């Protein structure tokens with residue numbers, strides 16, 4: 001397939017509720033959608049998961065616009081691609097900028113699956129018809145409020161509860177939730193808010209039968225987490241530290257974690273995510289698919305990835321209604337009793353709703369290959 005046209009759409013949506021992590025609070029969500037069009041006029045869609053502020057990773061919406069427009073589009077436009085894996089090879093000389101790469105590569109995966117009359121899940125080698133999902137809950141104002149918020153999501157059927165924690169909002173909150181719900185699968189995500197100096201506090205996590213603690217230490221660490229894991233019964237899960245298969249291999253070989261949260265954007269795309277999957281299956285490391293508060297396109301990609309058999313634990317891919325008044329795909333992603341039914345349509349399997357998309361579009365830049373321009 002020939003990559004004839006690439007479009008960058010700047011979007012701006014507002015989440016229903018603010019989301020608070022150890023870094024701060026988010027509610028407005030600017031992001032990018034990438035549409036890749038082939039010589040037959042088929043299109044595939046990808047979403048950049050970069051935020052407007054570089055608190056989670058170094059990329060931002062603006063760095064993604066620059067890297068996609070000025071570097072990735074010129075590398076890809078007009079190329080004849082037989083498989084999306086070739087996109088990561090074409091992008092390999094560019095260091096990092098994984099969310100930018102992933103947004104473009106994801107659109108090519110969707111396009112490829114559509115051309116092959118396959119679901120994206122099938123194109124990736126996925127096997128599940130339904131996926132188990134959990135929920136990620138931001139830091140709340142009080143223990144009571146956290147308990148009530150957790151109660152609401154348990155009633156909706158979510159299969160595991162993740163709570164954000166930070167110094168000063170950790171043990172007491174976890175204890176309150178565990179006492180209220182003795183049997184619910186529970187975990188905590190620190191988004192790098194602790195250091196090894198906090199080891200005595202972190203060891204207290206072992207009292208609450210948590211499934212795991214996610215990224216307790218520095219975002220760029222793969223040494224101290226091993227020291228921590230030695231001291232903890234609770235499994236450590238890495239999120240921010242893992243950008244590639246190589247990072248995953250080093251983390252596992254050093255004993256940094258027993259579980260990995262895979263985010264497509266953070267690792268540079270579906271091809272790399274699949275490599276991490278295959279490695280972790282071989283090593284017996286549990287996986288789950290993380291979230292970046294995505295709108296429909298990114299959410300659909302997460303659903304497809306989660307159908308791979310190594311995604312053994314419920315992920316953060318909740319239903320669209322947890323985030324948005326209205327999503328930009330039809331149907332919206334629906335979580336029923338903690339499960340999402342994988343759609344059967346080709347590609348991502350959800351239709352982009354252009355009317356709704358346009359409503360939240362700030363602007364669009366269109367790039368056409370020379371052949372496409374000449375044919376007009």
Ligand SMILES: O=C(O)CCC(=O)c1ccccc1C(=O)O
Pocket residue numbers: 056136189191239290291292293294316317318
């Ligand atoms: O519901 C979601 O999409 C995941 C929410 C979440 O935990 C999160 C949201 C934004 C940035 C980082 C993280 C994280 O997993 O650390």
Ligand SMILES: [Mg+2]
Pocket residue numbers: 189191214215239240261290
């Ligand atoms: Mg996390």
